[in-house]
Amino acid sequence: MPDQVLFALEVTINGLMAGVLYALVALGFVLIFKASGIFNYAQGVMALFAALTLVGIMEGQVPFEHLINATFGTGIHGFGWQVPAILAIVLTVVVMVIFAWVVNWLVLRHLVGQEPIILFMATIGLAYFLEGLGDMMWGSDIRTLDVGLPQGINTLVDQVTFDAFGYGLFIDNLDISATIIAIVLVAALVAFSQYTKEGRALRAVADDHQAALSVGISLNFIWVLTWSIAGFVALVAGIVWGAKSGVQFSLSLIALKALPVLMLGGFTSIPGAIVGGLIIGVGEKLFEFWVGPLVGGATENWFAYVLALVFLVFRPQGLFGERIIERV
Amino acid sequence: MLYREAGDFKTSYRADSQTFPIRLDRWAYYAILAVAIFVVPFVIDDYWLNAIFLPLLIYAIAALGLNILTGYCGQVSLGTGGFMAVGAYSCYKLMTSFPDISIAIHIVISGLITAAVGMLFGLPSLRIKGFYLAVATLAAQFFLVWLFNRVPWFYNYSASGQISAPERTLLGVPITGAGTQAWATYLFCLAFVVASAWICRNLTRGSMGRKWMAIRDMDIAAEIIGVNPLRAKLSAFGVSSFFVGISGALFFAVYLGAVEVGAAFGIDKSFLILFMVIIGGLGSILGSFLGAAFMVLMPVLLKNVLVGGLGWPTDLAAHLEYMVTGGLIVFFLIAEPHGLAQLWRVTKEKLRLWPFPH
Numbered sequence: 001m002p003d004q005v006l007f008a009l010e011v012t013i014n015g016l017m018a019g020v021l022y023a024l025v026a027l028g029f030v031l032i033f034k035a036s037g038i039f040n041y042a043q044g045v046m047a048l049f050a051a052l053t054l055v056g057i058m059e060g061q062v063p064f065e066h067l068i069n070a071t072f073g074t075g076i077h078g079f080g081w082q083v084p085a086i087l088a089i090v091l092t093v094v095v096m097v098i099f100a101w102v103v104n105w106l107v108l109r110h111l112v113g114q115e116p117i118i119l120f121m122a123t124i125g126l127a128y129f130l131e132g133l134g135d136m137m138w139g140s141d142i143r144t145l146d147v148g149l150p151q152g153i154n155t156l157v158d159q160v161t162f163d164a165f166g167y168g169l170f171i172d173n174l175d176i177s178a179t180i181i182a183i184v185l186v187a188a189l190v191a192f193s194q195y196t197k198e199g200r201a202l203r204a205v206a207d208d209h210q211a212a213l214s215v216g217i218s219l220n221f222i223w224v225l226t227w228s229i230a231g232f233v234a235l236v237a238g239i240v241w242g243a244k245s246g247v248q249f250s251l252s253l254i255a256l257k258a259l260p261v262l263m264l265g266g267f268t269s270i271p272g273a274i275v276g277g278l279i280i281g282v283g284e285k286l287f288e289f290w291v292g293p294l295v296g297g298a299t300e301n302w303f304a305y306v307l308a309l310v311f312l313v314f315r316p317q318g319l320f321g322e323r324i325i326e327r328v
Numbered sequence: 329m330l331y332r333e334a335g336d337f338k339t340s341y342r343a344d345s346q347t348f349p350i351r352l353d354r355w356a357y358y359a360i361l362a363v364a365i366f367v368v369p370f371v372i373d374d375y376w377l378n379a380i381f382l383p384l385l386i387y388a389i390a391a392l393g394l395n396i397l398t399g400y401c402g403q404v405s406l407g408t409g410g411f412m413a414v415g416a417y418s419c420y421k422l423m424t425s426f427p428d429i430s431i432a433i434h435i436v437i438s439g440l441i442t443a444a445v446g447m448l449f450g451l452p453s454l455r456i457k458g459f460y461l462a463v464a465t466l467a468a469q470f471f472l473v474w475l476f477n478r479v480p481w482f483y484n485y486s487a488s489g490q491i492s493a494p495e496r497t498l499l500g501v502p503i504t505g506a507g508t509q510a511w512a513t514y515l516f517c518l519a520f521v522v523a524s525a526w527i528c529r530n531l532t533r534g535s536m537g538r539k540w541m542a543i544r545d546m547d548i549a550a551e552i553i554g555v556n557p558l559r560a561k562l563s564a565f566g567v568s569s570f571f572v573g574i575s576g577a578l579f580f581a582v583y584l585g586a587v588e589v590g591a592a593f594g595i596d597k598s599f600l601i602l603f604m605v606i607i608g609g610l611g612s613i614l615g616s617f618l619g620a621a622f623m624v625l626m627p628v629l630l631k632n633v634l635v636g637g638l639g640w641p642t643d644l645a646a647h648l649e650y651m652v653t654g655g656l657i658v659f660f661l662i663a664e665p666h667g668l669a670q671l672w673r674v675t676k677e678k679l680r681l682w683p684f685p686h
Contacts, residue, residue: 114665116459121657121661263460267459302471306471308467309456316457326548
């Protein structure tokens with residue numbers, strides 16, 4: 001095969017892997033949007049917060065260390081122990097569940113029935129708050145996150161393709177594990193929503209709030225549940241992205257990457273989030289590969305949005321979104 | 329008792345339909361205007377100018393612009409930062425290409441250019457609605473910022489990729505550049521603010537504003553009663569972007585002087601202006617000012633209290649500022665989803681009855 005095709009193939013595969021990561025973030029959005037009609041801008045910051053908490057717990061850091069030291073003039077520096085990754089992940093999940101409960105209790109309960117734009121703004125406020133809280137609790141330095149995911153070039157793929165085509169494809173082990181994690185996560189979510197009582201209640205609420213309420217499903221419980229699940233998805237996204245590029249502020253910007261994915265796939269569709277993620281991942285990598293050098297590069301910043309925009313002009317509800325019916 | 333309309337009789341239609349039909353309101357408006365024009369310029373110094381007055385005035389124009397689009401026409405836009413960048417860069421190109429023409433004209437033309445760009449990015453609004461549109465306007469935000477970053481023509485091939493405003497004067501007084509004086513730049517921006525508010529107020533009272541509001545309340549119904557959605561939406565995008573462009577041009581030329589597009593006009597700016605509009609009150613001219621004042625004054629106040637008063641390290645104060653900003657936004661949305669303008673309306677109602685409960 002000619003080199004150009006192989007390069008393109010490599011770019012496509014890497015695009016697919018990136019797409020899986022986008023889909024991972026987009027999933028959290030879809031879950032909350034379906035269950036409560038809230039467009040949760042804070043999803044990206046939740047990923048950052050979850051990753052920060054995980055690193056902080058693993059390294060045995062004292063929460064609010066800096067604040068305590070500044071206020072009382074003490075010199076606390078960590079508990080001085082290391083927590084194994086598994087235990088730290090469990091503890092982080094607990095933190096995210098508490099967070100979900102607090103958000104529901106303090107914010108969402110009071111905003112029931114408001115217009116979607118007000119709810120959206122509230123989640124932006126939440127995002128700001130959480131960003132400040134995360135930095136305040138765990139400090140704002142760039143952290144490395146290592147939960148034992150394999151990293152670096154996959155030698156097997158490299159070797160096999162080198163033998164076959166004379167050019168070794170570069171595929172990161174981390175991307176492969178991310179893909180596997182994403183598949184497991186989606187399978188688990190599907191199984192949860194299909195085969196458990198809570199999952200069925202969740203789907204009922206997503207379908208019709210009032211009908212669900214009238215058959216005795218507690219909306220409060222379901223909202224806490226969805227936000228907890230979204231928190232868990234954020235944690236997974238945070239782990240994968242954090243392992244890839246370090247835990248830092250830019251992690252919260254992956255929410256912005258997930259938005260075009262949502263538009264493309266439709267806000268209410270889980271398959272849409274995945275397919276949309278793959279399309280955007282491959283599209284932006286290929287566009288950067290072919291057109292990027294002609295126009296000065298860094299097209300990844302906007303290509304996804306423009307693609308989604310053009311697509312929406314032809315299909316306003318996205319690929320798999322619910323058909324928009326308007327009545328006077 | 330304090331605030332009343334009793335004895336305020338109108339004898340002509342003209343008097344009845346004026347902007348401030350209640351005499352007390354009118355006096356308050358004239359008084360504020362008089363203070364702003366005749367008192368503030370004499371007492372203002374550089375700190376007050378750069379920390380409070382210039383951002384307040386310039387953001388107020390942007391908030392007015394976005395309020396027309398989001399508050400009056402119901403189209404949520406997250407592309408405000410990008411449109412401000414269009415204003416700034418067109419102002420820069422005009423200033424460097426036509427140095428002989430007055431800066432005031434440049435700024436108005438930048439507004440017009442931004443209006444054209446805004447209408448272009450407003451086209452999808454005819455098909456896309458609600459959140460989908462909000463996210464679609466992010467395309468404008470990211471594309472425009474990328475464009476100004478990557479195409480050297482826009483920043484005149486300068487090595488740093490920044491644009492910096494050359495010195496320009498108006499009536500012999502320097503307005504941009506290094507040698508400006510506080511009162512001059514203040515009055516220059518104030519003139520734009522007063523003109524913008526006047527235009528916005530009257531546009532939203534007229535047939536155009538009513539069409540926007542009809543579209544906002546229910547676009548299909550509006551279409552049926554004969555409002556052309558194409559013209560209503562595009563005019564809202566155009567007018568809104570015009571003011572946003574002017575504010576971007578002022579932000580660059582008068583306030584900052586030198587600008588790097590990603591830092592000055594990033595997505596944060598879009599959210600900031602949207603916050604102003606929401607906290608101030610959607611669909612209210614006064615609300616745009618209140619929102620801008622709130623979002624400008626709160627960080628200054630917090631910083632003074634925390635760093636100056638309590639002696640905290642600046643990075644902690646910055647984190648707390650985020651938390652407080654976020655918390656206050658959520659609090660306001662819960663307490664009064666219609667913003668500060670609604671709070672003011674309620675207060676006026678209370679004042680009318682005071683000291684009686686009913």
